[in-house]
Amino acid sequence: MTIKLENLSKYEDELWLCARCGDCSLADKTVASNRDVYLPCAIKNVLGFEAYASRGRIMIMNDLLTERLPLDNDIRDWAYTCTTCKNCMETCTATADGINLPDMMEALRKDLVANNFDMPKHREIEASINEFGNPYKEPADKRLALFGKREWPETAPVIYYVGCTSSYREKGIAKTTIELFDKLGVDYTVLPNEQCCGSVLLRLGRTKSFARLTKSNLEQMKAAGAETIVTACAGCFRTWKVDVPKEGFEYDFDILHIAEYLDRLIQEGKAAFESPKSITVTYHDPCHLGRHAEVYEAPRRVIEAVENVTLIEMETNKRYAHCCGSGGGVKGSYGELADEVAGNRMKEAQETGASLLVTACPFCHRGLEDGGRSIESDLPVVDLTEFILPFVKQVKKKKAVTESPLKKKFMEYLGNHPLIFDGLKKGAVIDYDLEGDRFHVLVTGRNEIQVNPVRAENPDVELLFAPKAVEELITYNSEGEYAARFGFLFKEPTDEKWIKFVLRLNIVKLLMKGYRKFAQKAGLL
Incomplete structure (x- = not known):
């Protein structure tokens, strides 16, 4: 039988860009310039062998293309152990965006199917979707049964896209979303x-x-007159937001994850939440929502909008959050492996000391609960909708927000000194944090900036300042003096005066955006 790798061969040139540095599996805070990253490959962290990290997978795919390795069932079994979580791409510096291992693995899987090296379980899933419209072999006419005999309007500006997992397996998320919308x-x-x-x-x-x-x-x-599609499933969201347009389909409505929609309602003064007692929670970033669709801040803003709730981050978070193990077909193909991966993530959540783990995806919810049971954890896992539903309160007229005087002075100072940002490319975003009081700077052109009084959605860099450090920095008249003192306070911090930073992009991307010039002025390079 002639074996053709038509899909994988499209990535032949990109595969050879890998320098085998190992950051995709070995990166930690020491070598990653203060990024929230630690041993990024959740699968390799469990299985141990290099073949399961991006570097090893790339070597194997190169050998498949050069026919040093045959395509067989062993390769098939190996190919479906990748969650395609994209964490390796975030740490990779071979290109600005990182080598696209998730797309390569999906291309290889297409070739496996085309050459009849597929799993019987996967054939059953496809057959179920074709027959029932869902992968669980559940009757199509029972999809909305969880909502009772409710009569639904034929048209509405907002469509709640429920998703298969919430309809048939994680029904609590679907019911909670409906109740939340009604309230x-x-x-x-x-x-x-x-x-x-x-x-x-x-x-x-x-x-x-x-x-x-x-x-x-x-x-x-379209028949329902949709203006906005809202889903509480991160997998459905990524598919509609990213994959559907990528496959050539067009639509003229907004696609929002429930976290984004709730965030919008909160910002518009149409929703408010309050816990009757103090709660400390941590948040797990779903890979489909975060790395694949770039939504990191909306769920955090929603959580932090609940009065009396404190959010504590896990060691790895946002772009570098460890995967829960449920994505890429791993949960269905290798359940025990997925549970071990999720168990590791649950340990990370427990280390925060939080009393609750919140996530925003039915797959993550199920996976993390299973992982928790596998390590006998008593940390509760809840979906974002389940978390905030009990805390809905009547919206009152917003009080005028009083800006911190120091924050206001710092914003004015930066606005009057745009040359501090000289060299940065249009679109560069820096987030500033003064003991939880946030604002951000957006570079809009050559020596042109906007200073915005709210936290950035997806900043390149997050800068954290002690108030005393800011008080000193804003006394300097020249941009050069500011940069030099910035560097000193970062390298020689004291208890009262210090600056910290967290890089949200890899070094290659930061250099391409022009951060080298300020880093050199500050003596950081």
């Missing part, structure tokens, strides 16, 4: 014949039915 007075409906979004098919390399599913859902969305 907040949202004008919404659901699709009468919702079909699977097709995410699982894309991850498994079985793409034939994706177009049919997408067309069916799009037709229903």
Whole structure:
């Protein structure tokens, strides 16, 4: 039988960019310039062998293309151990964006299916989606049964796209979302014949039915007069936000994750939340929502908008958050492996001392709960919707927010000294944190900036300042003096005067955005 790797061969040139440095599996805070990263590959952290990290996977795929290795069932079994979480891309510096291992693994899986090296379990999933519209072999006419005999409007500006997992397995998330929308007075409906979004098919390399599913859902969305599609499933969100346009489909409505939609309602003064007692929580970033769709701050803003709630970050978070182990088909293919990965993430959550772990994805919710049981953890895991529902309160007229005098002075100072940001490319974003009081600077052109009084959505760098450090910095008249003192306070901190930073992009991306010039002025390079 002639073996063709038509999909993987498209990445042949990119595969050779790997310098085998090992950051994709070995990076830690020491070598990663103060990024919240530690041993990024959650699968390799469990299985141990280099073949399961990006570097090893790239070497194996190179050998497949050069026919040093045959395509067989062993390769098939290995290929489906990758969660395609994208953490390796964030640490990779071979290119600005990192070598795209997730797309390569999905390309290889397409080739495995095309050459009949596929898993029987995956054939069953595809057959179930084709017959029932979901991967769980559940009757299509029971999809909305969890909501009772409710009559749904034929049209509404907001469509709640429920998703298969919330409809049939994690029903609490779907019920909570509906109850939350009702309490907040949202004008919404659901699709009468919702079909699977097709995410699982894309991850498994079985793409034939994706177009049919997408067309069916799009037709229903348009018929319902949709202006905004909201989903509480990170996998569905990534599919609609990223994959559907990538596959050539167009739509004229907004796609929002429930975290983004709630954040919008809070910002517009249409939603408010208050816990009756103090709670400390930590948050797990779903890979589909975070690294694949760039949504990091919205869920955090929603959590922090609940009065009497404190958010504590895990050791790895945002771009470098460890995967829960449920993505890329791993949960369905290798359940015990997924549980071990999730168990490691649960240990990380426990180390924060939080009383609750919040996430924003039904797959993560199920996976983390299973992982918790595997290590006998008593840390509760809740979805974001389940977390905030009990805390809904009546919206009162917003009080005028009083800006911190020091924050206001710092913002004015930076606004009057745009040359501090000389060399930065348009679109560069820096977040400033003065003991929790946040604002950000956006570079809009050559020596042109906007100083915004709120935290940035996806900053390149987060800068943290002691108040005394800011009080000194804003006394300097020249940008050169500011930069020099900035560098000194970073390198020679005291208890009263210090500066810290967290890099949210890899070094290659930061250099391409022009951060070298300030770093040199500050004596950091």
